[in-house]
Amino acid sequence: MPRHLLTGDELTREELLALIERALELKADPLASRALAGKHVALIFQKPSTRTRLSFETGIVELGGHPLILRPDEMQLSRGEAVRDTALVLSRHVHAIGIRTGADALVRELAEHASVPVVNMLTVGHHPCQALADLLTLRETFGRLEGLTLAYVGDGNNVARSLAVLGGRAGVEVRIASPAGYQLEPVAGALLTDDPYAAVAGAHAVYTDVWVSMGDEETAEARRRDLAAYRVDDALLDRAAPDAIALHDLPAHPGEEITPAVLYGTRQRIWEQAENRRHAQKALLEFLLR
Numbered sequence: 001m002p003r004h005l006l007t008g009d010e011l012t013r014e015e016l017l018a019l020i021e022r023a024l025e026l027k028a029d030p031l032a033s034r035a036l037a038g039k040h041v042a043l044i045f046q047k048p049s050t051r052t053r054l055s056f057e058t059g060i061v062e063l064g065g066h067p068l069i070l071r072p073d074e075m076q077l078s079r080g081e082a083v084r085d086t087a088l089v090l091s092r093h094v095h096a097i098g099i100r101t102g103a104d105a106l107v108r109e110l111a112e113h114a115s116v117p118v119v120n121m122l123t124v125g126h127h128p129c130q131a132l133a134d135l136l137t138l139r140e141t142f143g144r145l146e147g148l149t150l151a152y153v154g155d156g157n158n159v160a161r162s163l164a165v166l167g168g169r170a171g172v173e174v175r176i177a178s179p180a181g182y183q184l185e186p187v188a189g190a191l192l193t194d195d196p197y198a199a200v201a202g203a204h205a206v207y208t209d210v211w212v213s214m215g216d217e218e219t220a221e222a223r224r225r226d227l228a229a230y231r232v233d234d235a236l237l238d239r240a241a242p243d244a245i246a247l248h249d250l251p252a253h254p255g256e257e258i259t260p261a262v263l264y265g266t267r268q269r270i271w272e273q274a275e276n277r278r279h280a281q282k283a284l285l286e287f288l289l290r
Helices: 013-028 050-063 084-088 104-113 128-142 156-170 198-200 217-232 270-289
Strands: 039-045 066-070 095-098 118-124 151-155 173-177 191-193 204-206 246-247
Touching: 013 128, 013 156, 013 270, 039 050, 050 066, 050 118, 050 270, 084 104, 084 204, 084 270, 095 104, 095 270, 104 118, 118 128, 118 270, 128 156, 128 246, 128 270, 151 156, 151 198, 156 173, 246 270
Parallel strands: 039 066, 039 095, 095 118, 151 173, 151 204, 173 191, 204 246
Antiparallel strands: none
């Protein structure tokens, strides 16, 4: 059993599928588990968040635990304290650590020195907790994961990478369409293309993310220009399977990467997807702390 969730590679196929099934059970009965009763979880937010904070904090409380929210100005990390020292101290006070930050290396170093589980709540390279919620949404919508096809269109970023890693492990065919300069590196099992229509053809889910993420503000106009052909609209969604759903990890910029008609329409499961962060993360914490 893995000690941490840093990229998603730590989970076997069997563990991943069992985790998704457990998340379904916890969604049906949110107070069924008291796995964190008497336990504390430190949640470090070096990057701001809406869904990550809400879903982790409320989920920990539902599991009977106590979330400790730590911001940069409240920690000595921001004043130069070593990551190793932070890991050693936190491990003496809490039962698990979640961190939302920039560098993957920082999370790996934290996990190397912590004696409690560490969960990557987001880094520039990976977003595994989001991918768990996405798989839960697919399982909930279609009743299965094996044999489904998910098409991601837009920037080949951390969300796309985690979908490729965890989706492929769960038996989902993942196709990623991005223009030159925005493409993901090859990921085992994922199909990479620059053609959004080819990626979406017959897919069960069409997924997108913002074109201008945190830290991309200086290149915002160039990114909007380069990614304009990758907008998720009804015309693109029509190329997918008849019962296809649109997904987005949020926050959204309506009119850029996704049209308002799709974002707020009947063909999406985006708001269920946002709620499913809580249920998937509860299953994950229960799994890591058992």
